[in-house]
Amino acid sequence: MSSADLTPLTEQGRGAVADTAFRVVALLSGLAVLVILAAIAISTSISAWPAVQDQGLYYFFGTEWAPSAGKYGIVPLAFGTVLVSLIAVFISVPLSLGIALFTTEVAPDRLRRPVITVIDLMAAVPSVVFGIWAFYNLLPGFQSLFNSIADAVSGIPILNSIFGPSSGSAYMSAGMILALMITPIITSVAREVFTTVPVNDKSGALALGATKWEMIKGVVIPHSFGGLTGAVMLGFGRALGETVAVALIIGAVPNITTNLFAKGETMPAQIFRQLSEASSTFRAALIGLGVCLFIITIFVNISARRIVAVVDRRVKGD
Amino acid sequence: MTDLQTAPPPAPSRSETFEALTGGVGSTLSGGRRFKDGFSSVLFALSFLLVTAPLLWMFWDVLRQGLEPVLNLDWWTEPIPGDVVRSDLAGNADLSDLGFDTGETVDSDSVTLGMQPAIVGTILTVLGASLLAIPLGILGAVYLNEYGKKGRLASFIRFMTDVMTGVPSVIMGVFIYTIWVIPRGVSGRSAWAASLALACLMLPIVVRATEEMLRLVPDSLREASAALGTRTWKTTITVTIPAAMAGIVSGSLLAVARAAGETAPVLFVIGFTTATNLSFQGGNTTLSAQIYSQQQNGGPLATQLAWGAAVTLIGIVLVTTLVARWIAKRYTID
Missing domain, CATH: 1.20.5 (Single alpha-helices involved in coiled-coils or other helix-helix interfaces)
Structure with missing residues (x-):
């Protein structure tokens, strides 16, 4: 090292200033996340306020969302959002857990990487592509499938109100596509959870003569239960906010119904469809949907992350 | 696993061991x-x-x-045909039969299928978002891993960053709509507004990916640098970040791929154009926005444009993702 390189060492003052400045810049950048989250909450709430003023409590409890009649009750949209997400989670969870167990416990080593790659690539496919594919290529098939199911159960009391006639665009169609879209996130979190199961516990079960399935049932699943709850909630949160694919195939009819095959509408889809053309109260009401969605997804994600974090700590602790 | 001592296979992998165990026992298993x-x-x-x-x-x-359409050079160089709806209607025999003949003579064969404005718009908006989110995200991660560490504030920021990755993308669009588009009216709709929304989306992804990578940099490197009398900021810039560079690039590319595919935060803040707009100002369009709006237009030509845009978008997103994975695999620090 030449003496020229050593000179900065003697200039204590300048170095200290640079150090402090860098530290402050880094801190401010770290705070950016908090600032943006706060700004989202404040700015959207202010813009949504006129709708709450105009509609009063009807905004939160009203069961009719009819912009042409000046009625903005968010219940039908909230209902649709939760229903679609629940359908998606119900379909996706068994598949995701199956894939996660396949990659961690069952698949031969050389199959694991390719399987994980395929699932990761699936997460990269843009939502709008899922949407137009389902719209053009699946809805006709869904329509005939749903209608034949509806015909088959038309005489059975409760089932016929759940599986009614359909035009293809439906809560069920959107839920099925959403299930595909949230499978990668549930799978990847579940995979992480499964890999935290101590190898000794698993070997112990096998040494006692358990089959692989008995080992999974008796060791892996009980050990992972908390983490899996978090994984499912993360998937649910993702489904709540999924927009374009749902907007394309759900039918755009705010609708409180027990018929899963009926047209419906969700909060993000309604915002997406209408916000660019809307004005005055309608615009405020749409932004208000955004505020509600923001609060719900923040709540779901905080709960999910907490669960995952607690599980993490327990595993690392022992 | 004492079994291995009696019959040691040459360096068995975990699953092979399990296989051997369950296979050996399998012969005495009951059928059920x-x-x-x-x-x-x-x-x-x-x-x-x-x-x-x-x-x-x-x-x-x-x-x-x-x-x-994508294989045709025109797709990459020509503007989006603005008259797809008219030419779809003109070519529609059903409408003529019903007496709604538009009387126009737009020949659908004469329409050139081009998508250059949307390809340029996608690159422009994602570029703008990357310039905002990547430096900010890397610095934020530097704070979390080099300064904040396990402190209360850093833990809180880390937690909220994870939560922010779960905030629906459409919310980012609504946010930018309220702070940027509403005050400025129609002129507020621009590639820049879309960049802002996408930057909000990318930021938490970049922060977390970068932090993971910084954590993998061995402390011995930092200590060696400190022992030479280097200040923390200089160590971070010249030692720590370069050591984690491959992972940071890979994480940032994944964020780029995610942003390029987003429609929800873009559509209502970007405005509209059918001609290539290289400026951050003024109406613009992206591939994802085109897929949605052409689907809404509905005719056969518009549908062709939508599918073509879908192929282009998937191509861009998958190539970016695969490059990111390749970099991550190729340059992993162990």
Whole structure:
């Protein structure tokens, strides 16, 4: 090292200033996340306020969302959002857990990487592509499938109100596509959870003569239960906010119904469809949907992350 | 695992050991237990196939319907045909039969299918978002890993960053709509507004990916640098970040891929154009926005544009993702 390189060492003052400045810049950048989250909450709430003023409590409890009649009750949209997400989670969870167990416990080593790659690539496919594919290529098939199911159960009391006639665009169609879209996130979190199961516990079960399935049932699943709850909630949160694919195939009819095959509408889809053309109260009401969605997804994600974090700590602790 | 001592296979992997164990026991298993074991394994494999099949089916459908216009040079160099709706109507025999003949003579063969404005718009908005989110995200991660560490504030920021990755993208669009588009009116709708929304989306992804990578940099490197009398900021810039560079690039590229595919935060803040707009100001369009709006237009030509845009977008997103994975694999620090 030449003496020229050593000179900065003697200039204590300048170095200290640079150090402090860098530290402050880094801190401010770290705070950016908090600032943006706060700004989202404040700015959207202010813009949504006129709708709450105009509609009063009807905004939160009203069961009719009819912009042409000046009625903005968010219940039908909230209902649709939760229903679609629940359908998606119900379909996706068994598949995701199956894939996660396949990659961690069952698949031969050389199959694991390719399987994980395929699932990761699936997460990269843009939502709008899922949407137009389902719209053009699946809805006709869904329509005939749903209608034949509806015909088959038309005489059975409760089932016929759940599986009614359909035009293809439906809560069920959107839920099925959403299930595909949230499978990668549930799978990847579940995979992480499964890999935290101590190898000794698993070997112990096998040494006692358990089959692989008995080992999974008796060791892996009980050990992972908390983490899996978090994984499912993360998937649910993702489904709540999924927009374009749902907007394309759900039918755009705010609708409180027990018929899963009926047209419906969700909060993000309604915002997406209408916000660019809307004005005055309608615009405020749409932004208000955004505020509600923001609060719900923040709540779901905080709960999910907490669960995952607690599980993490327990595993690392022992 | 003491079994290994009696019959040691040459460096068995974990699953091979399990295989040997269960296989050895399998011969004495009752039929029911053996069936359950096999059946569950088949179910797990089947769930993978059940999810992969629609994916392959989708790729096939998209390519089949959208590859043709994309292979034409015009697709990359020509503006988006503005009269697709009119020419779709003009060519519509059903409408003529019903007496709604538009009387126009737009020949659908004369329409040049171009998508350059959307390709340029996608690159422009993602570039703007990257310039905002990547430096900010890297610095934020530097704070979390080099300064904040396990402190209360850093833990809180880390937690909220994870939560922010779960905030729906449409919310980012609504946010930028309220702070940027509403105050400025129509002129507020621009590529820049879309960049802002996408930057909000990318920021938490970049922060977390970068922090993971910084954590993998061995402390011995930092200590060696400090022992030479280097200040923390200089160590961070000249030692720590370069050591984690491959991971940071890979994480940032994944964020870029995610942003490029987003429609929800873009559509209502970007405005509209059918001509290439290289400026951050003024109406613009992206591939994802085009897929949605052409689908809404509905005619055969518009549908062709939508499928073509889908092929282009999938191509861009998949190439970016694969490059990111390749970099991550190629330059991993162990």
